[in-house]
Amino acid sequence: MKKTCPNPAFLGFLIATAILVAIPGLSYVKQRAPETIIPGPGVTRRGSLSDYLPALKGTSADTPVFYLEGKEPGGTVLLVGGAHPNEPAGFIAPLIVVERGVAQKGRVIVVPYANGSAISHTEPLEGSPASFSLKNKAGETRVFRVGSRLSNPLDQWPDPALYVNEKGQVLSGSEMRNLNRAFPGKADGSITEQIAYAIMEIIRREKADISIDFHEASPEYTTVNAIVAHEKSLELAAEVAMYLEFDDIPITLEQSPKNLNGLSHREWGDYSDTLPFLFEAANPFMGRLRGKTDETLIIEGKDPYYLAAAKAKRLNVPYDEKGLPLSYRVARHITAFRYVLDTYNTYYEEKAIIVTDLPEYEEMAYRNLGDFLN
Amino acid sequence: MQTEFIILLIMLGSFILFAALRFPISISLIVAAILGALCSGFGFPLARLVEGAFGYLDAIMIIATAMIFMRSIERSGLLKTLANAIARVLHNRPYLLLAFMTLFIMFAGMITGSSTASVLTTGAIAYPVLTQLGLDKKRAGAIIAMSAIFGMIAPPVNIPVMIIGQGVDMPYMGFTYPLLWITIPLAFLTSFLFGGKYIHRIPKESIEKGTGGFLVYAPFILLIVLMLLEELRVLDLGMPLVFLLCALCATVTGKRFDFFKSSVEAIGDSLNILSILVGVGMFIQVMTMTGVRGFVVGSFVSIPQSVLFLTMAVGIPLFGAVSSFGSASVLGVPFLLSFLSGDVIVVTAALSMLAGLGDMVPPTALAGIFAAQVVGEKSYFKIFARSLISVAITIVACVFVVLYSKHVAALPPWLFWVVSGGFLGVLSLIKGKEAPKVV
Numbered sequence: 001m002k003k004t005c006p007n008p009a010f011l012g013f014l015i016a017t018a019i020l021v022a023i024p025g026l027s028y029v030k031q032r033a034p035e036t037i038i039p040g041p042g043v044t045r046r047g048s049l050s051d052y053l054p055a056l057k058g059t060s061a062d063t064p065v066f067y068l069e070g071k072e073p074g075g076t077v078l079l080v081g082g083a084h085p086n087e088p089a090g091f092i093a094p095l096i097v098v099e100r101g102v103a104q105k106g107r108v109i110v111v112p113y114a115n116g117s118a119i120s121h122t123e124p125l126e127g128s129p130a131s132f133s134l135k136n137k138a139g140e141t142r143v144f145r146v147g148s149r150l151s152n153p154l155d156q157w158p159d160p161a162l163y164v165n166e167k168g169q170v171l172s173g174s175e176m177r178n179l180n181r182a183f184p185g186k187a188d189g190s191i192t193e194q195i196a197y198a199i200m201e202i203i204r205r206e207k208a209d210i211s212i213d214f215h216e217a218s219p220e221y222t223t224v225n226a227i228v229a230h231e232k233s234l235e236l237a238a239e240v241a242m243y244l245e246f247d248d249i250p251i252t253l254e255q256s257p258k259n260l261n262g263l264s265h266r267e268w269g270d271y272s273d274t275l276p277f278l279f280e281a282a283n284p285f286m287g288r289l290r291g292k293t294d295e296t297l298i299i300e301g302k303d304p305y306y307l308a309a310a311k312a313k314r315l316n317v318p319y320d321e322k323g324l325p326l327s328y329r330v331a332r333h334i335t336a337f338r339y340v341l342d343t344y345n346t347y348y349e350e351k352a353i354i355v356t357d358l359p360e361y362e363e364m365a366y367r368n369l370g371d372f373l374n
Numbered sequence: 375m376q377t378e379f380i381i382l383l384i385m386l387g388s389f390i391l392f393a394a395l396r397f398p399i400s401i402s403l404i405v406a407a408i409l410g411a412l413c414s415g416f417g418f419p420l421a422r423l424v425e426g427a428f429g430y431l432d433a434i435m436i437i438a439t440a441m442i443f444m445r446s447i448e449r450s451g452l453l454k455t456l457a458n459a460i461a462r463v464l465h466n467r468p469y470l471l472l473a474f475m476t477l478f479i480m481f482a483g484m485i486t487g488s489s490t491a492s493v494l495t496t497g498a499i500a501y502p503v504l505t506q507l508g509l510d511k512k513r514a515g516a517i518i519a520m521s522a523i524f525g526m527i528a529p530p531v532n533i534p535v536m537i538i539g540q541g542v543d544m545p546y547m548g549f550t551y552p553l554l555w556i557t558i559p560l561a562f563l564t565s566f567l568f569g570g571k572y573i574h575r576i577p578k579e580s581i582e583k584g585t586g587g588f589l590v591y592a593p594f595i596l597l598i599v600l601m602l603l604e605e606l607r608v609l610d611l612g613m614p615l616v617f618l619l620c621a622l623c624a625t626v627t628g629k630r631f632d633f634f635k636s637s638v639e640a641i642g643d644s645l646n647i648l649s650i651l652v653g654v655g656m657f658i659q660v661m662t663m664t665g666v667r668g669f670v671v672g673s674f675v676s677i678p679q680s681v682l683f684l685t686m687a688v689g690i691p692l693f694g695a696v697s698s699f700g701s702a703s704v705l706g707v708p709f710l711l712s713f714l715s716g717d718v719i720v721v722t723a724a725l726s727m728l729a730g731l732g733d734m735v736p737p738t739a740l741a742g743i744f745a746a747q748v749v750g751e752k753s754y755f756k757i758f759a760r761s762l763i764s765v766a767i768t769i770v771a772c773v774f775v776v777l778y779s780k781h782v783a784a785l786p787p788w789l790f791w792v793v794s795g796g797f798l799g800v801l802s803l804i805k806g807k808e809a810p811k812v813v
Contacts, residue, residue, distance in 0.1 A: 020420070020424075023420050023421065024420050024421035024423075024424040024425070027421040028421065122425065124425045124426055124427075124428050124429035124655065124659065125426060125429040125655060125658050125659055125662060125703065126659075126662055127422060127426075127659050127660070127661075127662035127663030127664075130421070158432065158435075158612055158614075159432065160610050160612060164607060171545050173546075175545070220711065288541065288667070288668070288671050288707055288708060288711075289668050289671055289672050289675070289708075290665070290668045291378060291665030291668040291669065292378075292414070292663070292664060292665035292668075293662055293663050293664075293665065294663075303668070304376075305665075305668040305669065305671075305672035308672055308676060309672060309675065309676070312675075312676050314675060314676070
């Protein structure tokens with residue numbers, strides 16, 4: 001019988017296609033592997049988000065939850081990082097609490113990577129690096145993934161033309177994958193809505209007295225270097241803002257708009273008894289004016305175009321040659337968190353939450369951030 | 375000289391070089407992206423390039439399925455029946471007929487968001503009617519190209535607006551009337567400017583009869599119903615599925631045709647524009663990685679307010695030479711941020727119109743090149759030259775819309791229908807010239 005030989009051109013095409021698929025494919029698969037978190041002495045228990053919504057078990061959205069429980073009873077604070085995993089200070093700040101903090105009184109619950117799906121990919125057209133690394137005191141390299149603002153389309157796709165969230169807010173279709181538009185969430189909804197629901201369940205079941213959502217925004221954005229607070233936490237937030245200003249940390253205070261639904265600072269307050277806060281730090285890596293988009297920009301926050309824009313008074317935040325390094329952005333968040341606790345403790349002594357061993361602002365800002373990680 | 379400026383020159387230079395060497399536009403964009411990455415020290419970032427290629431996946435799916443739909447209704451006889459029905463009813467009202475043919479050409483662009491789709495489907499079907507009205511190749515080609523561009527910007531589907539909206543977290547809502555105000559008057563003006571002096575009545579006997587009965591219109595009616603249901607949030611199937619369902623409907627409501635074969639042909643015809651979107655995705659991904667996007671955006675936003683309008687008017691259509699979608703993404707967002715004191719929806723609508731004009735700018739010039747093919751004109755530049763006056767008027771109109779955006783936003787929706795209805799009513803009264811006697 002005559003053997004037929006495959007067309008060499010076709011064979012070549014198949015091999016080239018296989019290579020073109022395999023190389024990026026492997027790097028995308030690598031992006032799904034979670035980074036190592038090294039809990040510090042303050043962590044008394046580790047759970048996962050699926051404990052609050054079993055439907056998330058085994059999905060890419062399931063994510064670790066850390067508990068720092070004090071010997072003395074007190075109140076409970078929930079720290080949510082990584083709702084938008086393209087905002088590195090948003091997840092590094094809660095990670096430092098996990099790796100360094102010790103609760104003396106009350107409890108701290110930390111979800112460093114709230115949207116486990118969004119950290120598993122980067123956003124097309126944004127040219128983001130897949131990861132960045134920091135060196136700890138021992139000289140070891142800690143690698144952290146850079147994610148996307150939206151859940152991975154492999155987990156939730158296609159997007160509708162318009163997204164009408166649980167509260168009837170109409171948004172563009174892709175916002176259906178934005179965790180911070182999905183609150184209060186839905187137990188049987190999309191994966192993003194399920195994450196939102198599970199976080200609401202933590203707040204409700206654990207009776208979180210305070211809940212903080214950590215974010216970053218581009219320096220030209222309108223809500224930046226800001227605390228956004230629900231009306232019931234507004235007075236506390238005003239005091240916190242005042243303390244930050246005393247420390248020369250520029251901050252603005254914004255009340256959560258009542259008609260902007262789906263956001264953490266609105267729905268956490270409307271759907272539970274918690275006092276919600278959202279922190280925003282300015283990060284040039286987020287903005288459209290940014291130059292070369294690489295690891296250095298994430299860590300050092302120095303960008304020539306932002307400097308030019310600042311000189312032309314086009315930014316909403318101070319920006320100079322020092323840039324806005326990750327250590328500064330994280331230091332802002334940690335300091336704001338500490339002031340929230342201090343202020344809360346003065347009003348709610350019986351439910352005070354005392355956390356020690358967190359670095360001071362001066363120790364951390366503009367220093368090697370890796371020194372504060374295990 | 376700034377590094378990013380040098381990389382921009384390398385990327386644009388290699389793109390123009392490869393396009394001039396007659397490589398497909400998409401390949402030229404991909405080569406430019408790879409060179410940009412190599413020259414800025416990123417090596418050959420395959421994973422990032424592939425990621426960029428997926429940047430416009432949703433738009434690609436909408437265009438691909440819309441093309442299948444358009445090809446299906448062309449094969450079923452719907453388009454020809456509709457064009458002939460319009461021509462038969464209005465054969466002795468040439469001005470009104472020209473206005474309706476303009477809307478007919480725009481239709482495909484309105485539902486696909488692509489000027490290419492518009493030119494290749496409704497444009498190609500309208501061409502015989504335009505020649506019967508008395509227009510030569512160049513005039514008919516210019517009307518088809520420009521109407522197709524107005525169609526891609528007109529609602530319900532406007533991809534540049536969606537792209538700009540993504541950049542500033544703005545939902546695709548409330549754009550219907552601003553886009554109608556911008557596109558419909560300019561489309562009519564363009565058609566009358568190019569054809570008003572030359573058109574005449576058409577002898578009824580020279581118009582072919584349509585092929586089907588009322589049933590042939592069923593896919594079109596289904597499309598409107600499904601879009602309305604989506605608008606009312608009763609049923610959200612997504613545009614790609616809506617187009618595919620309507621295309622399937624066309625297989626049983628008109629002339630029988632091989633759906634698989636026509637779909638393959640439709641995808642084949644649209645591969646050019648689909649691959650351009652892939653190339654634009656890679657190009658913009660590398661522009662962003664390398665800092666070229668920051669350089670471009672930074673340069674534009676640091677321009678003094680006094681000349682901002684001029685740079686917007688010239689820069690956005692010119693950047694459309696790479697791609698109108700790319701122009702919307704790279705320049706649309708920073709310009710919108712510069713005009714936040716106006717009505718953001720109206721400003722975005724005007725910016726999308728300026729980006730759409732990029733489809734007339736060489737070397738890509740999708741609308742112009744395909745229109746030249748449709749009318750059998752060898753040189754695209756003759757169509758381009760004929761269209762320049764309309765391009766200029768559109769640019770000036772967009773600048774005024776941005777300047778007076780709050781006034782445009784305040785116009786009540788009913789006024790659009792009163793003005794349009796009144797205008798068409800006036801046209802219906804004009805009998806026009808007799809058709810020249812054939813000796």
